[in-house]
Amino acid sequence: MAARRWLALSAVAVSVLALTGCAIGAGDRGSDVPHDAASGGQTLSEMRDSLEAVPGIVVSDIAGGQKPNIKGNTGYAISLEVEPGFAIADGTAFVDFVVASVWSVREGYMPNARIDIRVRTSAEGGFDVAAAAAQAGWARDVDTTPKPFSAAAIDLTDSKEQGARNRERLGSWPGDVPAAPTGMTVQD
Numbered sequence: 001m002a003a004r005r006w007l008a009l010s011a012v013a014v015s016v017l018a019l020t021g022c023a024i025g026a027g028d029r030g031s032d033v034p035h036d037a038a039s040g041g042q043t044l045s046e047m048r049d050s051l052e053a054v055p056g057i058v059v060s061d062i063a064g065g066q067k068p069n070i071k072g073n074t075g076y077a078i079s080l081e082v083e084p085g086f087a088i089a090d091g092t093a094f095v096d097f098v099v100a101s102v103w104s105v106r107e108g109y110m111p112n113a114r115i116d117i118r119v120r121t122s123a124e125g126g127f128d129v130a131a132a133a134a135q136a137g138w139a140r141d142v143d144t145t146p147k148p149f150s151a152a153a154i155d156l157t158d159s160k161e162q163g164a165r166n167r168e169r170l171g172s173w174p175g176d177v178p179a180a181p182t183g184m185t186v187q188d
Contacts, residue, residue, distance in 0.1 A: 056086025065108020
């Protein structure tokens, strides 16, 4: 279990490093990326608490909000675990809630490249967050095979059609703090 957790955290770290490009030498490319909003939204800690208030959900890692990379990109990577005995019942509501929650974080830099969501479950059949993100309209579905660990990349780049749609859908940053929909998870 410790090895799997280390691998999951390593994958998150690699994703964030890829997004931030090891921000060293980033110069002024990211100087126009909004950061540390004075009001609105919520803190990173408040977001973690709201996600962990969902029955059966544990936040295993959150990375993001760092200074933009040399290309001016920044993003978030969030790893979630579904506790044994629980299942995600409404995948689209779950992905909507996670994306809106990340977008509402006012600390650090606004994500302008993507939001990576990773979900691990011990349930038979697993949960495919990529399929749920596609069904919710956030991303294209790449692999619909259920598995214990899945990931979705929510594009936020203005230069790509999907990213522009996602940014328009999210609205101004930081977004409003979303209320957790009931029934996203069930105890099995």
